[in-house]
Amino acid sequence: MATHYFGTMLISVQGLDLLIVDLKTLKTIERVHKELSVGDNLYHHQPIQFELVDQMTSSLRGFLQLLNDYQIEDYQLWGSEALSRATNADFIADQVFLRTGIKLNWLSISEETYYRNQAVLVDLHQKRVPTEQNLTYLIGINSGNTTITEFNHFSFVYSNYYSLGPVRIAEDLESLRQSAPNSVEVLSDYIDSKLSDYKRLLPQEAIDGPSDLILLSSMPLSQLTIENEQHHTLTAKQFDALFDRVIDASDQFLIDQYGVKESEISLLLPEILLVRKLMHLTQATTLHFSHNTVLDGLAINEAVRSGYSKYDFSEQTINSAITMANHYRVEPVHRELVTKFALHLFDQLKPIHQLTARDRLLLQMAAILHDVGAYVEPHEHYLHSDYIIRHTSIIGLSVHERQIIAAIARYHSSKTPSEDLSHFQKLDTEERLLVAKLAAILRLADALDDDQQQKIRRISVSIKAPELVLTVYSNENLSFEQWEFSYKSQFFEETFGLKPRLKQRSVTSK
Numbered sequence: 001m002a003t004h005y006f007g008t009m010l011i012s013v014q015g016l017d018l019l020i021v022d023l024k025t026l027k028t029i030e031r032v033h034k035e036l037s038v039g040d041n042l043y044h045h046q047p048i049q050f051e052l053v054d055q056m057t058s059s060l061r062g063f064l065q066l067l068n069d070y071q072i073e074d075y076q077l078w079g080s081e082a083l084s085r086a087t088n089a090d091f092i093a094d095q096v097f098l099r100t101g102i103k104l105n106w107l108s109i110s111e112e113t114y115y116r117n118q119a120v121l122v123d124l125h126q127k128r129v130p131t132e133q134n135l136t137y138l139i140g141i142n143s144g145n146t147t148i149t150e151f152n153h154f155s156f157v158y159s160n161y162y163s164l165g166p167v168r169i170a171e172d173l174e175s176l177r178q179s180a181p182n183s184v185e186v187l188s189d190y191i192d193s194k195l196s197d198y199k200r201l202l203p204q205e206a207i208d209g210p211s212d213l214i215l216l217s218s219m220p221l222s223q224l225t226i227e228n229e230q231h232h233t234l235t236a237k238q239f240d241a242l243f244d245r246v247i248d249a250s251d252q253f254l255i256d257q258y259g260v261k262e263s264e265i266s267l268l269l270p271e272i273l274l275v276r277k278l279m280h281l282t283q284a285t286t287l288h289f290s291h292n293t294v295l296d297g298l299a300i301n302e303a304v305r306s307g308y309s310k311y312d313f314s315e316q317t318i319n320s321a322i323t324m325a326n327h328y329r330v331e332p333v334h335r336e337l338v339t340k341f342a343l344h345l346f347d348q349l350k351p352i353h354q355l356t357a358r359d360r361l362l363l364q365m366a367a368i369l370h371d372v373g374a375y376v377e378p379h380e381h382y383l384h385s386d387y388i389i390r391h392t393s394i395i396g397l398s399v400h401e402r403q404i405i406a407a408i409a410r411y412h413s414s415k416t417p418s419e420d421l422s423h424f425q426k427l428d429t430e431e432r433l434l435v436a437k438l439a440a441i442l443r444l445a446d447a448l449d450d451d452q453q454q455k456i457r458r459i460s461v462s463i464k465a466p467e468l469v470l471t472v473y474s475n476e477n478l479s480f481e482q483w484e485f486s487y488k489s490q491f492f493e494e495t496f497g498l499k500p501r502l503k504q505r506s507v508t509s510k
Contacts, residue, residue, distance in 0.1 A: 007075035013143040019295040047088035057099040114396035115297025135211035143167035156316040169270035213284035220264040317396035328372040339367040341445035348461035366408035386410035411439035440492040447488040
């Protein structure tokens with residue numbers, strides 16, 4: 001048995017997919033797709049029909065047999081964000097488990113974007129995509145959503161998503177198009193209306209200028225058979241010529257000349273209009289087609305987690321949080337100092353807390369975002385921080401991880417979980433311990449700059465049971481910090497069984 005083989009499966013609006021990879025080389029061993037269209041039910045807000053659920057589980061049993069043939073015991077099953085919105089999503093997950101024994105994990109939009117980005121970034125680093133511009137936009141189009149992620153010299157800048165995809169557009173405008181004299185004009189106006197706020201809502205970090213656009217899509221445009229294309233790449237001029245040929249073409253012409261499936265004919269027009277609009281908005285000079293999927297990114301992520309790969313994509317998540325903090329006008333120097341202190345404490349306390357690298361990232365997110373609620377109201381701002389974090393998409397984080405970060409931010413100030421059981425009891429025991437440990441660490445870090453005067457620039461930590469000695473380097477009067485530290489350290493003592501003690505030394509001390 002090849003222990004480094006890994007299987008990952010996805011159920012989405014388009015169907016079911018299985019990817020088997022060698023984690024050591026990231027080479028694809030098997031890739032299987034089973035079509036299963038549930039868009040009609042989903043976008044009409046109807047439950048997924050029982051017959052379709054039956055087909056799902058039947059296909060999954062086939063996937064499991066293939067995994068068994070390869071003797072693969074390490075595999076995962078995921079569900080797309082769009083499918084998770086089905087009115088009977090919980091029923092689907094339960095039926096999948098009862099019939100196959102596999103737990104279905106739902107992905108958020110931000111996770112889908114993050115994993116697709118991982119796969120494309122690997123290609124970019126290995127120069128498999130012939131990009132020319134410094135700015136690169138990754139456009140992820142699925143049935144009902146479009147995500148736009150900007151990179152500058154491969155560094156993450158920002159990511160936004162819109163409830164706009166070919167299936168959703170086709171469903172929304174089905175009745176209108178039947179009566180409209182010019183369906184192209186109607187579709188174009190509809191797309192323009194949905195993207196009208198694109199420029200206005202860009203974060204301040206966004207960069208303007210000529211770009212390469214990489215389209216990640218399982219929809220018909222990326223499947224077109226295009227003559228004389230190089231590396232599956234089109235210049236803006238070539239795309240415009242393709243647009244002109246396709247826009248008024250008959251269904252039969254599209255099937256014969258471009259290999260469009262008959263079932264996807266109705267989706268081609270919405271998608272090509274959407275892509276044209278996005279090319280104009282991003283000033284794209286070149287359009288690249290990528291067939292990387294969420295599953296490719298999930299496989300890469302597993303290779304990293306298992307130690308087979310050294311890639312690190314956490315920059316996207318960290319920068320997304322910083323962009324969010326900037327949007328809510330969090331004081332940057334205080335934010336950076338508290339984050340530095342919190343991570344230093346986490347690293348020095350590793351023998352005590354026994355937490356993971358992923359937990360460290362959650363603490364970092366909470367440290368960056370803990371004051372976003374002050375934008376709404378400084379008084380009890382931690383309650384507003386909780387709400388904002390829970391309701392804001394952050395690339396690379398699951399909905400559940402956002403809830404954990406929100407809880408850490410909620411308890412960084414005066415309240416403690418023991419005083420707020422109505423909120424805290426929603427988490428299971430293991431998660432409560434995680435939130436308590438990380439909130440206790442963040443409290444200490446925040447206490448060191450609670451007045452946001454940056455009197456302390458450096459700290460050192462030593463564990464001398466039953467005390468945690470935290471040495472701070474400062475030449476200023478720290479009476480307020482001592483008082484605040486004494487108050488906020490009580491929760492740390494309850495959580496870790498160590499009494500924090502603040503010790504001041506001059507910055508000239510060695």
